[in-house]
Amino acid sequence: MPLLEPDSAALRPATDTAxxxxxxxxxxxxGTPQPLRGDLExxxxxxxxxxxxxxxxxxxxxxxxxxxxxxxxxTARTVEDVAAVLAYAHGHGRNVVFRAAGTSLxxxxxxxxxxxxxxxxxxxxxxxxxxxxxxxxxxxxxVRANAALARHGHVLGPDPxxxxxxxxxxxxxxxxxxxxxxxxxxSYRTAASMTVVLPSGTVVDTAxxxxxxxLAREEPELVxxxxxxxxxxxxxxxxxxxxxxxxxLKNTNGYRLDAFLDGDTPVRILRGLLVGSQGTLGFLAxxxxxxxxxxxxxxxGLLFFPSLAAAAAAVPRFNEAGALAVELMDGNTLxxxxxxxGVPADWAGLPAGTTALLVEFRTPDDEARRAAERAAEALxxxxxxxxxxxxxxxxxxxxxxxxxxxxxxxxxxxxAVGGARPAGTTLITEDFAVPPERLSEACEALLExxxxxxxxAAVAGHAAHGNLHFLLAFDAAKGEDVARYAAFMDEFCxxxxxxxxxxxxxxxxxxxxxxxxxxxEWGERATTLMWRIKELIDPAGVLAPRVMLDRDPxxxxxxxxxxxxVEAEAxxxxxxxxxxxxxxxxxxxxxxxxxxxLRREMMRQPGRSLVGENLLADYGYEAVDTCAGxxxxxxxxxxxxxxxxxxxxx
Numbered sequence: 001m002p003l004l005e006p007d008s009a010a011l012r013p014a015t016d017t018a019x020x021x022x023x024x025x026x027x028x029x030x031g032t033p034q035p036l037r038g039d040l041e042x043x044x045x046x047x048x049x050x051x052x053x054x055x056x057x058x059x060x061x062x063x064x065x066x067x068x069x070x071x072x073x074x075t076a077r078t079v080e081d082v083a084a085v086l087a088y089a090h091g092h093g094r095n096v097v098f099r100a101a102g103t104s105l106x107x108x109x110x111x112x113x114x115x116x117x118x119x120x121x122x123x124x125x126x127x128x129x130x131x132x133x134x135x136x137x138x139x140x141x142x143v144r145a146n147a148a149l150a151r152h153g154h155v156l157g158p159d160p161x162x163x164x165x166x167x168x169x170x171x172x173x174x175x176x177x178x179x180x181x182x183x184x185x186x187s188y189r190t191a192a193s194m195t196v197v198l199p200s201g202t203v204v205d206t207a208x209x210x211x212x213x214x215l216a217r218e219e220p221e222l223v224x225x226x227x228x229x230x231x232x233x234x235x236x237x238x239x240x241x242x243x244x245x246x247x248x249l250k251n252t253n254g255y256r257l258d259a260f261l262d263g264d265t266p267v268r269i270l271r272g273l274l275v276g277s278q279g280t281l282g283f284l285a286x287x288x289x290x291x292x293x294x295x296x297x298x299x300x301g302l303l304f305f306p307s308l309a310a311a312a313a314a315v316p317r318f319n320e321a322g323a324l325a326v327e328l329m330d331g332n333t334l335x336x337x338x339x340x341x342g343v344p345a346d347w348a349g350l351p352a353g354t355t356a357l358l359v360e361f362r363t364p365d366d367e368a369r370r371a372a373e374r375a376a377e378a379l380x381x382x383x384x385x386x387x388x389x390x391x392x393x394x395x396x397x398x399x400x401x402x403x404x405x406x407x408x409x410x411x412x413x414x415x416a417v418g419g420a421r422p423a424g425t426t427l428i429t430e431d432f433a434v435p436p437e438r439l440s441e442a443c444e445a446l447l448e449x450x451x452x453x454x455x456x457a458a459v460a461g462h463a464a465h466g467n468l469h470f471l472l473a474f475d476a477a478k479g480e481d482v483a484r485y486a487a488f489m490d491e492f493c494x495x496x497x498x499x500x501x502x503x504x505x506x507x508x509x510x511x512x513x514x515x516x517x518x519x520x521e522w523g524e525r526a527t528t529l530m531w532r533i534k535e536l537i538d539p540a541g542v543l544a545p546r547v548m549l550d551r552d553p554x555x556x557x558x559x560x561x562x563x564x565x566v567e568a569e570a571x572x573x574x575x576x577x578x579x580x581x582x583x584x585x586x587x588x589x590x591x592x593x594x595x596x597x598l599r600r601e602m603m604r605q606p607g608r609s610l611v612g613e614n615l616l617a618d619y620g621y622e623a624v625d626t627c628a629g630x631x632x633x634x635x636x637x638x639x640x641x642x643x644x645x646x647x648x649x650x
Contacts, residue, residue: 106511
């Protein structure tokens, strides 16, 4: 029995509350049906099969606006476990999705059949060659890997904003980049080799000297197919030129067709294809990265310009001066950020057109840092800057406390919008890229489009690479809100492709939201090749169906999750998962995100439903008793939710 039994009456939905359309159906009230549950328990052992309705709900949400309920969750411990699950799926006509941190923003970590947890038993990093390389397991967070490398003066190239929680299997699978990675430091360029379990169960170590020979013996049809595709693509000069042009920008939409141009053997082609494949071509059991020098001497400036156009015009000049990061925040973002602790309150009075750039230089020594500062300060004298409020300095500093404050202001974009959105609305985080010289034009077009469709208009992003981010909040339970979102997406995608020839996904990967628009960006020829790649490597369609390739033009509207109102403290939760790595009970019962996800499912249910009662019966131990109550989750949470305090209230 729970030691601290929560008040059941307080946790049940009101009897007159209408159940949500996307609630867990009654037939799953008792969890995973037979024979699926029994088959997997015999295959892996009962302790590795999570089958209760509580387990299924915990894994049904990730950082995306989507929600898909798995039929069962298994915790794989070894490569052999993964191969066994894939063999079972092949033999029984089932499909498999891999999930580690669940920080993907477009539903890549969600499945509707067998979901395989590859976070819990898959962490670890081995520093190689004095820090020049690192061997990592896919459940290792970016922060943990960088902590191991830092003592050797090195760092990984990819640096997503979710580094505290994002694991490197997902980073490589989505080719996530971040503020500094651009197109030269991302996983495609720095993942030197990997060990992969193919959908057939074949294990390939791309670094093995005899990897091509072994692959030819074990997968002759795959090898022949990859070489035939390469010959076909290389012979199409127009397509080759298009592929190269598309990847001059940050682009994570679809498979990397340039893998056939950069790789001259089947294994090298396969290595390139797996980066950004979003779990649809194989399981990354291990990755070896080429690490980069960690330049510890930093100088940064937060610079304010009178207009978007003036800020955008300055971006290439800072790029030329050697800045590693140039981050943009439009006026709406700056004014909204005052709700975040530490952001100057006088930003609320900034004129509408004001735009800020956060510019950072990283250098190997103090002399180089001072030289960078001198060059940057000289550049400032040639730019049109404004200082409309007392908190603006428009200068460069090496003070780590001040620089940390600058980055807090930049990262307040998600915090401010996500935390202030109306209760009951879900949050969509999107990103795209345009040629950097058209940055200002793209910002203005996006802001106008957001406003016209009734969304809060704000934009921020990695200006150095023409990579912009925006957020949308709407109620997925309301048909009119979904229709408004659909109309926005149709127009946004057309605008990005036809007006700017941009990337519909710069660093978040295709996912469910952009899958219907893949052909709009790439055209019929390239999209057909991507389907052929999937059919060649995964002919049975076992892995991650509909995550990246989907012929349904309305697929992005399927599975949008409702956000029923729960306790006021938890309502702002955007289900990002940043809280999970710091939670002491994450491998015992539930994480802060999962505690809130379970509460939301209770409120989706009709009063006294069997699903709701079963969730409630588990909640005392799963959520309340086993919460450490230390509130470290609040520190990691972008919107400052103290789930520990909430559990103590229960």
